[in-house]
Amino acid sequence: MNPITDEERDALQEVMNISFGQAAAQLAEVIDVFIRLEAPEVELIPALGIVDYLARNVSGVAKAQCVHQEFRGDGDGMAFLLFPPGTERRLLSLFQAGNEDRHESDILLELESEVLLEVANILIGACMGQMMQLLDRHVTYLPPRAMAGDRLSDLLSDAGFTQDDYTITVRTHFQFEDRAVSGRLFLVYREHSLGNIREALHEFLHGYA
Amino acid sequence: MKPRVLIVDDSATARLFLRRHLPLESIDLREATNGQEAISQFEEFSPDIMFLDLTMPIMDGFEALERIMGDHPEAKVIVLTSDVQQRTIERIRALGAYRFLKKPPRESEVHGALLSAVPQLAGAVDADKDHTT
Numbered sequence: 001m002n003p004i005t006d007e008e009r010d011a012l013q014e015v016m017n018i019s020f021g022q023a024a025a026q027l028a029e030v031i032d033v034f035i036r037l038e039a040p041e042v043e044l045i046p047a048l049g050i051v052d053y054l055a056r057n058v059s060g061v062a063k064a065q066c067v068h069q070e071f072r073g074d075g076d077g078m079a080f081l082l083f084p085p086g087t088e089r090r091l092l093s094l095f096q097a098g099n100e101d102r103h104e105s106d107i108l109l110e111l112e113s114e115v116l117l118e119v120a121n122i123l124i125g126a127c128m129g130q131m132m133q134l135l136d137r138h139v140t141y142l143p144p145r146a147m148a149g150d151r152l153s154d155l156l157s158d159a160g161f162t163q164d165d166y167t168i169t170v171r172t173h174f175q176f177e178d179r180a181v182s183g184r185l186f187l188v189y190r191e192h193s194l195g196n197i198r199e200a201l202h203e204f205l206h207g208y209a
Numbered sequence: 210m211k212p213r214v215l216i217v218d219d220s221a222t223a224r225l226f227l228r229r230h231l232p233l234e235s236i237d238l239r240e241a242t243n244g245q246e247a248i249s250q251f252e253e254f255s256p257d258i259m260f261l262d263l264t265m266p267i268m269d270g271f272e273a274l275e276r277i278m279g280d281h282p283e284a285k286v287i288v289l290t291s292d293v294q295q296r297t298i299e300r301i302r303a304l305g306a307y308r309f310l311k312k313p314p315r316e317s318e319v320h321g322a323l324l325s326a327v328p329q330l331a332g333a334v335d336a337d338k339d340h341t342t
Contacts, residue, residue, distance in 0.1 A: 014222040018312045021291030034296040039264045
């Protein structure tokens with residue numbers, strides 16, 4: 001495992017920064033919301049330490065609402081979007097502005113889950129899409145899945161990581177201003193993708209003019 | 210005296226990208242990595258033009274812009290950001306930003322902003338363009 005250099009880390013943070021800005025603008029077109037963005041941070045961590053890493057960065061991660069989406073191609077990995085519990089109801093109210101019909105509780109739960117997936121799909125897709133475009137690379141996505149935060153541990157255990165695997169994680173925090181909605185996005189790249197990502201970053205750094 | 214330019218961005222990569230589009234031999238350049246440093250550098254250096262990122266640690270670009278424009282309404286601050294939400298653009302305009310550029314910056318846009326703010330750089334910008342093409 002070769003650690004990423006400071007230059008590569010900074011370049012990845014900047015690519016992520018640009019990508020997330022575009023993703024936020026796309027989401028703002030769908031729902032009338034202004035999204036405050038925090039500067040993203042990149043870390044190289046042992047794959048088996050991801051659960052601890054998430055727990056360190058998200059308070060009450062076991063109770064969080066999580067959307068998980070895997071991607072394959074030039075960068076193999078997975079995205080996690082984590083929201084505090086109850087967020088899905090506030091998100092639903094954003095989509096239902098001007099349409100305040102009451103729903104049966106089972107329909108409401110379904111709608112809440114759908115809206116969570118939709119917001120995640122826009123944010124992850126736009127973010128990854130823009131990122132891959134900047135790096136001139138391509139990935140395909142598996143469908144996103146919503147789950148409770150306490151299932152993350154099982155999911156990561158089943159992900160096939162070994163003790164020797166390292167992953168690049170990119171995390172950012174965002175907040176829907178005036179709407180009491182915030183969340184964290186994590187991108188985790190598998191170790192065998194690190195070479196591809198590193199190469200793409202070098203092309204980006206040296207080719208851009 | 211060379212025109213003074215201040216770049217404010219926490220990302221070394223972003224600063225590098227911007228430097229590539231500046232006529233470095235014809236300007237006096239300084240850099241800062243957050244809003245707080247931007248304010249102190251502004252007071253000390255009195256730049257003719259400042260490129261300012263928005264998403265930064267310690268103090269973000271919105272607050273730095275608000276404070277600088279409050280104290281120096283004549284300041285020429287070009288916001289260079291990846292946050293392209295319409296409300297962001299409206300907000301920075303309301304705070305008095307001179308211009309808004311989207312990241313990653315294009316040479317023609319950087320040159321256009323530079324020439325508009327510091328017309329005496331016209332010759333240097335043309336030479337820089339010839340050099341990079």
